Amino acid sequence: MSESDPYLERAFAALRRQERRDGPAFAPLWQAAGRPRRSQRVRHFVLVAAAAPMVAAALFAAWLIRPGGPAPPHPSAGAPTISEWRPATDFLLRTPGREILGEAPPLGLGYSIGLGSSGVTGPSPSTERRSS
Amino acid sequence: MIERSQEQRLEELHPASFGWALQCCGWDRQEAEDVLQEAYVKALDGRARFDGRSSLKTWLFAVIRRTAAERRRARWARALLSLRWRDGRPEGSRAVATPEALAGDAETARGLREALSRLPVRQSEVLHLVFYQELTLEQAAQVLGISVGSARTHYHRGKTSLRERLRREETR
Numbered sequence: 636m637s638e639s640d641p642y643l644e645r646a647f648a649a650l651r652r653q654e655r656r657d658g659p660a661f662a663p664l665w666q667a668a669g670r671p672r673r674s675q676r677v678r679h680f681v682l683v684a685a686a687a688p689m690v691a692a693a694l695f696a697a698w699l700i701r702p703g704g705p706a707p708p709h710p711s712a713g714a715p716t717i718s719e720w721r722p723a724t725d726f727l728l729r730t731p732g733r734e735i736l737g738e739a740p741p742l743g744l745g746y747s748i749g750l751g752s753s754g755v756t757g758p759s760p761s762t763e764r765r766s767s
Numbered sequence: 768m769i770e771r772s773q774e775q776r777l778e779e780l781h782p783a784s785f786g787w788a789l790q791c792c793g794w795d796r797q798e799a800e801d802v803l804q805e806a807y808v809k810a811l812d813g814r815a816r817f818d819g820r821s822s823l824k825t826w827l828f829a830v831i832r833r834t835a836a837e838r839r840r841a842r843w844a845r846a847l848l849s850l851r852w853r854d855g856r857p858e859g860s861r862a863v864a865t866p867e868a869l870a871g872d873a874e875t876a877r878g879l880r881e882a883l884s885r886l887p888v889r890q891s892e893v894l895h896l897v898f899y900q901e902l903t904l905e906q907a908a909q910v911l912g913i914s915v916g917s918a919r920t921h922y923h924r925g926k927t928s929l930r931e932r933l934r935r936e937e938t939r
Contacts, residue, residue: 640898640926646879646933647898649872654786659800661781665774668807 776823777810783900787828790895791835794880802835809834821909828896828910882932890925893918 777784784806788799806827809815815830817823883891889911896907908918 640930642930642933643894643898643926646875647895649875650879651786651899653872653876654789655782657796658782658785659803661778664781664800664804665778665807668804668811 773817773823777807777827780824780827783824784827784831786899787895788831788835790883790892790899791832793884798835798838802831802838805838806831806834822906824900825902825906825909828900829912832892832910878933878936882929882936885932886925886928887921889913889921890928893921894925894929897922 785799785803788803788806789796792798792802806815809830810817810827815826817826820826821829883894886894892911893904893907896902896910897904902910904918904922905915907922908915911918913921
């Protein structure tokens with residue numbers, strides 16, 4: 636003790652005597668402490684109940700991704716190849732006269748493009764000039 | 768885990784431990800018993816492990832104090848959640864139990880308990896550890912997890928304040 640204080644020492648000694656007289660025995664408390672308590676059992680049950688679905692989900696995921704397991708279907712399975720594919724708006728490109736636009740004109744020949752009798756026929760001026 | 772020799776030592780310390788548990792629980796006897804039992808549970812299941820760095824008594828007292836604080840915090844949290852307040856104080860706060868009408872020490876003990884319960888907690892704890900448990904200030908500081916200097920300050924202030932309160936009680 637740091638400094639003696641008889642007045643306080645007497646008071647605390649009285650408190651100590653009284654509390655020790657009325658205190659609980661060691662054995663029952665110690666034995667009760669050794670037994671798993673109901674709250675602990677409940678806590679264990681809740682923990683197990685909460686962990687079980689998570690463990691099951693983890694096991695299922697591990698089974699899915701295991702080597703040699705069923706391969707998930709590829710997202711492009713059943714889709715047409717790029718050479719077969721036609722866009723839905725393809726018909727808009729089918730305009731009159733697209734056959735002419737789609738091929739190169741033969742050199743030295745003129746064209747009559749729907750002008751009737753007054754249509755331009757024969758070689759083009761540039762062809763004439765070159766041949767003379 | 769606890770060895771047989773340590774169990775015997777705990778049994779020897781049991782009355783002092785109960786006195787300390789009472790102090791930590793504001794002299795609520797039922798709560799003190801629960802705290803002491805929980806401290807024993809911690810010692811048995813290894814949640815509190817004695818590593819020999821201090822005396823067994825100092826270690827056990829620190830475990831009891833921590834357990835009492837944990838239970839107090841849990842009770843306050845429950846009281847806050849359920850908004851159950853009694854007389855403006857959380858349930859189980861430092862209520863002074865009525866002492867049994869035993870002759871002799873009873874009246875002194877009652878007066879001391881009342882005076883101690885009105886002191887700041889740290890001062891009350893240091894005085895209990897020094898006067899009741901007869902620990903040195905160094906050991907008391909170890910139990911409370913504070914510096915020796917701080918424990919000494921609490922001790923001197925608490926002693927002066929307690930003596931005044933007890934004298935005032937006597938003259939009343």
